[in-house]
Amino acid sequence: MKIKLRPLQAEEPEEVYQMFQEIPAEEDGFENPAQGLSREEFSDFCRRHVGYSRGENLKPGYVPNTYFLLWSDGRLAGFAKMRHYLNDFLLNHGGHIGYGIRPSCRGNGYGNVILTEVLKKAKAIGIERALLTIRDYNIRSRKVCEFNGGKLEKIVPQEKWGECFYWIDL
Numbered sequence: 636m637k638i639k640l641r642p643l644q645a646e647e648p649e650e651v652y653q654m655f656q657e658i659p660a661e662e663d664g665f666e667n668p669a670q671g672l673s674r675e676e677f678s679d680f681c682r683r684h685v686g687y688s689r690g691e692n693l694k695p696g697y698v699p700n701t702y703f704l705l706w707s708d709g710r711l712a713g714f715a716k717m718r719h720y721l722n723d724f725l726l727n728h729g730g731h732i733g734y735g736i737r738p739s740c741r742g743n744g745y746g747n748v749i750l751t752e753v754l755k756k757a758k759a760i761g762i763e764r765a766l767l768t769i770r771d772y773n774i775r776s777r778k779v780c781e782f783n784g785g786k787l788e789k790i791v792p793q794e795k796w797g798e799c800f801y802w803i804d805l
Contacts (some may be wrong), residue, residue: 636707636708636748637707637708637709638705638706638707638748638752639705639706639707640703640704640705640706640749640752640753640756641703641704641706642685642688642701642702642703642704643681643684643685643688643701643702643703643704643714644681644685645681645682645685646678646681646682647677647678647681649674650711651704651711652674652677654704654711654713654714654737655667655669655670655672655677655714656669656670656671657737657738657739658670658713658714658735658736658737658738659735662735663769663770663772663773663776664733664768664769664770664773664798665733665734665735666733667735668680684700684702687699687700688700688701688702690719696722696724698718698719698720698721698722698725699718699719699720700716700717700718700719701716701717701719701756702714702715702716703715703716703717703749703752703753703756705736705745705748705749705752707740707743707745707748710740711737712736712737712740712743712745712748712749713734713735713736713737713740713745713746713749714734714735714749715732715733715734715735715749715750715753716732716733716734717731717732717753717756717757718730718731718732719760719762720762721766725766726766728768729768730765730766730767730768730800731757731762731765731766731767732750732753732754732757732765732767733767734746734749734750734753736749746775746776746779747779747782747783750779750780750783751783754783754803754805757805758805762805763804763805764802764803764804764805765802765803765805766800766801766802767780767785767800767801767803768798768799768800768801769798769799769801770796770797770798770799771790771796771797771798771799772796777799777801780801780803781801783803784803784804785801785802785803786801786802786803786804787799787800787801788800788801788802
């Protein structure tokens with residue numbers, strides 16, 4: 636398996652747009668804000684998020700973040716979002732890293748691959764401990780996190796589930 640992880644670029648081909656359309660807008664706490672966008676809106680999304688990765692034009696309360704695309708053997712398998720640091724809100728909701736694997740690629744170990752690769756990117760920008768928050772019923776994601784060294788700190792009860800807080804030492 637030949638793996639490539641690269642940041643989202645200001646201009647992306649149709650294949651990237653289609654992958655973002657395949658991944659649900661919200662699933663198990665992970666959000667895909669590009670799902671349902673027109674092709675033109677997606678182009679604006681890409682340009683905006685490349686700026687956000689450099690800390691440009693951030694909304695109040697937002698932190699710099701980078702989207703990464705995971706390619707495996709030339710096929711686009713999923714994407715991840717990595718926040719460069721956490722503010723008080725993100726310490727309690729969201730953490731450093733979230734990722735989504737396109738439904739047509741699930742069950743092939745890409746969750747482990749993308750998290751492993753994004754953790755390398757996090758370490759490279761100076762993150763010493765990465766926080767991931769995962770809904771308690773999302774056993775697959777919890778196992779991926781634990782496989783990558785995640786240590787459960789706490790489970791915070793929500794209305795319909797618990798939010799698991801995992802820390803990974805880098």
